[in-house]
Amino acid sequence: ELKVEQNPLFLSMQEGKNYTIYCNYSTTSDRLYWYRQDPGKSLESLFVLLSNGAVKQEGRLMASLDTKARLSTLHITAAVHDLSATYFCAVSNKLIFGTGTLLAVQP
Amino acid sequence: ETGVTQSPTHLIKTRGQQVTLRCSSQSGHNTVSWYQQALGQGPQFIFQYYREEENGRGNFPPRFSGLQFPNYSSELNVNALELDDSALYLCASSFPGSYNEQFFGPGTRLTVL
Numbered sequence: 380e381l382k383v384e385q386n387p388l389f390l391s392m393q394e395g396k397n398y399t400i401y402c403n404y405s406t407t408s409d410r411l412y413w414y415r416q417d418p419g420k421s422l423e424s425l426f427v428l429l430s431n432g433a434v435k436q437e438g439r440l441m442a443s444l445d446t447k448a449r450l451s452t453l454h455i456t457a458a459v460h461d462l463s464a465t466y467f468c469a470v471s472n473k474l475i476f477g478t479g480t481l482l483a484v485q486p
Numbered sequence: 487e488t489g490v491t492q493s494p495t496h497l498i499k500t501r502g503q504q505v506t507l508r509c510s511s512q513s514g515h516n517t518v519s520w521y522q523q524a525l526g527q528g529p530q531f532i533f534q535y536y537r538e539e540e541n542g543r544g545n546f547p548p549r550f551s552g553l554q555f556p557n558y559s560s561e562l563n564v565n566a567l568e569l570d571d572s573a574l575y576l577c578a579s580s581f582p583g584s585y586n587e588q589f590f591g592p593g594t595r596l597t598v599l
Contacts, residue, residue: 410585421576422529422590429585467528472586473542474519474578476528 385477402451402468412469458484490591507562509577518560523574
């Protein structure tokens with residue numbers, strides 16, 4: 380059974396700081412997705428990572444994928460309050476989601 | 487381009503009742519997936535439909551059933567509702583060649599009393 384774990388589950392960080400969210404999955408997957416969810420809202424697609432070594436960046440967020448280690452990271456650079464949300468990684472074409480990381484950026 | 491839409495937005499039912507949730511896919515998308523998201527948890531895959539055929543199912547009992555129509559809209563039906571069925575139900579659509587990037591609708595919040 381494919382399992383996806385994220386850490387940390389909760390992350391409180393100050394504006395301007397950098398941090399990384401980790402996503403580990405238990406079996407081989409050729410693709411990994413990152414989504415953002417604001418409270419009470421639906422999911423917004425952030426990144427689709429398709430191959431080993433893939434790196435994608437959008438604004439202050441950068442995602443990478445290491446398929447050999449079954450690990451993806453979401454790096455936050457110089458956090459701002461607008462990035463506060465829950466971030467999910469997901470694998471496989473049926474989207475098996477991780478536990479989510481609640482990010483709170485404090486002024 | 488119209489995004490994924492869902493109806494209704496909110497719904498309150500009692501135990502034992504049946505419910506039907508509806509989803510209209512994004513234009514050009516022929517694959518629809520349904521997810522259940524309990525409060526404070528990640529979405530759980532219920533099932534996926536591709537060109538009106540079920541194309542995979544998660545660990546949900548048979549009282550969760552679905553349909554996809556020729557226009558690629560979809561329904562999720564839940565029979566014999568239980569308290570634990572209270573959740574946000576999300577549908578997502580995708581199309582071949584998009585690396586299965588799924589685009590989510592706003593969700594239906596179901597409360598079972």
